Amino acid sequence: MTSSAENDGGLLLEMRGLRIEGQADEEWQEIVKGVDVVLNRGEVLGLIGESGAGKSTIGLAAMAFARPGCRISGGSIVFDGMDLMAMSERERRKLRGVRISYVAQSAAASFNPAHKLIDQFAEGPVEHGVRNRAEAEADAKDLYKRLLLPDPDNIGYRYPHQVSGGQLQRAMTAMAMACRPDLIIFDEPTTALDVTTQIEVLATIRNIVEQFNTAAIYITHDLAVVAQMADRIMVLRYGELVEENDTANMMSAPQEDYTKTLWAVRTFKKQSEIYDTSTTPLVAVDHVTAAYGPLTVLHDISFDIYEGQTVAVVGESGSGKSTAARVITGLLPPKQGQVLVKGEALPGDYRRRSKEQLRHAQMIYQMADTAINPKQRIREIIGRPLQFYLGLSGRDLEEKIKELLEMIELEPNQFIDRFPGELSGGQKQRICIARAMAAEPEFIICDEVTSALDQIVAEGILRLLDRLQRELGLSYMFITHDLATVRAIADEVIVMLQGKIVEHGPKDEMFTPPHHEYTDLLLSSVPEMDPNWLDELMERRAQEGVMQSTSSS
Amino acid sequence: MTDKYESTVGQTADAVAPPPPHERRLSDAWKALKKAPLSAKIGIIVILIYVFIALFAPLLTPYGESEVVGAEFEPWGEGYLLGTDNLGRDMLTRLFYGARNTIGIAFVTTVLAFLIGGISGVLAATLGGWMDQLFSRIVDVLMAIPALIFALLLLTIFGTSIPVLVLVIAVLDSTRVYRLARAVSLNVVVMDFVEAARLRGEGMGWITLKEVLPNIMPPLVAEFGLRFCFVFLTIAALSFLGLGLQPPTADWGSMVRDNATLITYGDITPLIPAAAIALLTVAVNFVVDWFLHKTSGLRDDQ
Amino acid sequence: MFKLLKIVLQRLGLGVLVLFIISVIIAGAVELLPGDLCQELQGQSATKETVAACRKELGLDKPVYHRYFVWLGNMLKGDFGVSLANGRQISELIGDRTANTFFLAIYAAIISVPLAVALGILAALHRNSIYDRVVNIVTLSSISFPEFFVAYILIIFFSVNLGWFPSLSNITPDTPLTEKMYKAFLPALTLTLVVVAHMMRMTRASIINLLASPYIEMANLKGMTRRHIITKHALPNAWAPIVNVIVINLAYLIVGVVVVEVVFVYPGLGQLIVDSVAKRDIPVVQACCVIFAATYIILNLTADILSIITNPRLLHPR
Helix, strand or coil, X not given: CCCCCCCCCCEEEEEEEEEEEEEECCEEEEEEEEEEEEEECCCEEEEECCCCCCHHHHHHHCCCCCCCCEEEEEEEEEECCEEHHHCCHHHHHHHECCCEEEECCCHHHHCCCCCCHHHHHHHHHHHCCCCCHHHHHHHHHHHHHHCCCCCCCCHHHCCHHHCCHHHHHHHHHHHHHCCCCCEEEEECCCXXXXXXXXXXXXXXXXXXXXXXXXXXXXXXXXXXXXXXXXXXXEEEECCEEEEEEEHHHHHHCCCCHHHHHHHHHHHCCXXXXXXXXXXXXXXXXXXXXXXXXXXXXXXXXXXXXXXXXXXXXXXXXXXXXXXXXXXXXXXXXXXXXXXXXXXXXXXXXXXXXXXXXXXXXXXXXXXXXXXXXXXXXXXXXXXXXXXXXHCCCHHHHHHHXXXXXXXXXXXXXXXXXXXXHHCCHHHHHHHHXXXXXXXXXXXXXXXXXXXCCCHHHHHHHHHHHHHHHHHHCCEEEEEECCHHHHHHHCCEEEEEECCEEEEEEEHHHHCCCCCCHHHHHHHHHCCCCCCCHHHHHHHHHHHHCCHHHHCCC | CCCCCCCHHHHHHHHHCCCCCCCCCHHHHHHHHHHCCHHHHHHHHXXXXXXXXXXXXXXXXXXXXXXXXXXXXXXXXXXXXXXXXXXXXXXXXXXXXXXXXXXXXXXXXXXXXXXXXXXXXXXXXXXXXXXXXHHHHHHHHHHCCCHHHHHHHHHHHHCCCHHHHHHHHHHHHHHHHHHHHHHHHHHHHCCHHHHHHHHHCCCHHHHHHHHHHHHHHHHHHHHHHHHHHHHHHHHHHHHHCCCCCCCCCCCHHHHHHHCHHHHHHCCCCCHHHHHHHHHHHXXXXXXXXXXXXXXXXXXXXX | CHHHHHHHHHHHHHHHHHHHHHHHHHHHHHHHCCCCHHHHHHHHHCCHHHHHHHHHHHCCCCCHHHHHHHHHHHHHCCCCCECCCCCCEHHHHHHHHHHHHHHHHHHHHHHHHHHHHHHHHHHHHCCCCHHHHHHHHHHHHHHCCCHHHHHHHHHHHHHHHCCCCCCCCCCCCCCCHHHHHHHCXXXXXXXXXXXXXXXXXXXXXXXXXXXXXXXXXXXXXXXXXXXXXXXXXXXXXXXXXXXXXXXXXXXXXXXXXXXXXXXXXXXXXXXXXXXXXXXXCHHHHHHHHHHHHHHHHHHHHHHHHHHHHCCHHHHCCC
């Protein structure tokens, strides 16, 4: 494997033949199987891989730390000439937080709820004797300012639950910086954030790492993000290294098949069509206002979905896009307005809809894990709608189930008697699709159906949905926050913000400027594979002054 | 492009992840049992012995349940392996019959408590709304009084017969079952597969029996063990206080009470039924502990 | 701060409401009697006249709600009525006994609470060590023991064999404190043994739960010492769960007292309630129930309120 990491500064961290075991069901199993990690001063290394690749475990091992139920079983960890494995726990503690520090995925859970932010900031430098309390406080305010936190002089005196997620993540980065470490481990620091918030956190993290010339290990599953952050990338799978190269080479010329499949993801694009809007729409959402108790979450929205059409509804968390789906399915009866199918108004509450009305609209969920009953066999999961709606039984039922399995590209005899626990994430999602198809619907709501899946698997799901649409003439409502998915599958796009539709139109129109200010922000915030994308974007935004308008997030 | 191999890339990526399908049946249960810690194995053996004794008490004992066979407080020896009690009945015989009565009644009571608490808990979670409110508030109030005290009050009023005893303890204990059943069902009810079933138009029966119940069995099974211990101890305590099973029925709690005078002379015979109670609860607890450990450990890969 | 006060007041109000409902249930339970209290009392010898006289005396001829409010009013004044068994004032009967029972419970609590919490925290900190495993087996066994079993084992050891402590705790109001403590030692020890196992297991579980929090991991990764993590990060958040554990077990203690008092013939409320149940002396049982239930509710209410006012999210609202 080539390594172009022979740049300035010299060697900082060297882990050789790293082996880590985890305890499962009273037995130790290897979860990291002999990985080498080498890092120079001031260098940013990206670790990328799917869940279960062992990337967080490797990141923590750089601090010679293993989570409870894990142990470092082999290999060497040398940091700045010191052999961490040979050190006592006491000596390691003196390094942690001082020379190597850590930024966790969930800032909200990783701050102690009982203490103010600045107390938790000062704790490290004061306890380690790096600074006294007053110096630490002054430093905190300086770092908060550099990280573009609002009101940097006072924000530290708040408790964690009084601060938003994006701000908390930056406060944690400041905390990691408190002793000016040589190395920071970033463990998926933006995964829990919305795209428009993520972008600011990414930019400030990168900025501060550069300012202090800190080396970093940046762990993520998002390729486009790692491309912005890292100098060098390691691709991991099942606890082993797949490929390693500097970012530019890695992005332009991946060598291994697995890496190529990761890279090849965003090729699928459906031909979007323009629909005749003079006919009666299949589904019409007509001036709907909906609320959870006193909190109104949808304000007078209207849109139509035509036969065979795919309408993508995009927006961030809290935009009301999932609520719109709940209104259409009847889980949340609207306060005002109505939902019409082929011009006929549906009862607001699903319990008052007829079997036939229910059959017409099916739903596919984000988390296939929780969308199918783990205690039922595939036969029962797919068979139930066939029994329930179509009254099939016996041989007819069996044949139809197999037909559906064939349709979703799973070998019928191999899968029909399995439990969901014996399937992969992508296969589970295919089962969900089959269950929806079993009802022979005309309209399917897809709620973030690909966002929990690894990208290559997601691609397969999108292709399958597209094929089924063409074969069966289905209409889709695609709820997503991922614009790449929108690009791939939508005919029409609806952009939502705070319960309102801010923009609505054919896909090609939406992706060509000029568009609504928020659409612009949303579109431009989606990370792209180009390693220079973040720089260029920040430059452009700095000129336009977009940053200020959202830095309260 | 519409052939079924269109997304072979996705297929290969998928195909590596899952374990090969396998049938988990009795052989797996046996395997798990073999891997169980010593404490759990001992627990299972002890429980089996108790069940055996309870089922075949008449065949295993030399005398009748309340047959007076000798003088009072005969010492251990031939004829009376464990001596005789305060009325001259054979201790061993009564010990074996006691297994039958004490365990049997505790078991019936626990089953009843589970039927009442389990069904209402699952229903409250699935239906929600006023039903949930009503049940939950009733349970709150019932749980605001210590169970033993409440039981004493009710026994005063209704008298101490076996049906009253079973019913009173079952109702009081069902509150705990209700809480647990409701809590674990609530975790399941919010799952998307339940929503999918609702949107399909399924009735309450299907949703509770087919969707919710199979998913809450492990915690309920563990709770059954714990509740059984609790009920068993409560009934033993009440009998010991003279308010549980009434003579001449052989029962471990009252056997301790009736023969307690011996203890002040340093004779441990009256403690044998007490030890029998303790041993069974320990055994059940060991098994439940292992089961809980195992099911919570398995939760990750499900 | 206002929000916090509001929540606390709400809880208090709820507590009073529950007390009220409980009093209705305890009073109303008598109405569930098959037939009539007076008939029940007089049994075979009942004639129309004697029953009528009895009904009048007990106020049974008045409507239910009237009787309830009279009963409640009297009780609030400390008048619990008259015992059916011996005609004595119940308040006289239960006065000393209540004090004795609380003495025993507090005695046991003073030994068991610090012991259990310390041992529980220790087990949590040394999770999966030999100590932890031994403790798990021992406590699991001892929560499985009936109270009377523990009590008799202690009697055989300390009283029959060693002769150190008496097996009968016949204390009176005039007994000096040291002698009281000596005589009540075995009952207190029994209660301690029973309750320590429970309390310890619960403490251990809640501390382990706490130590699994991401912010504890974060403190570790900041290189904080073990001591610092425990005092600064774990304890401030452990307060609420530990208080909860303690209170639940104190409530349990109050109930466990019943059996222990009977074994040691300790003159407390537990003995009285058991005797009265056997004699079906309903007013006495009711009075004891009210005291036990009120104690139990007040303890739980205390736990609730303590956990509310130590919750930082409520202490420092957005």
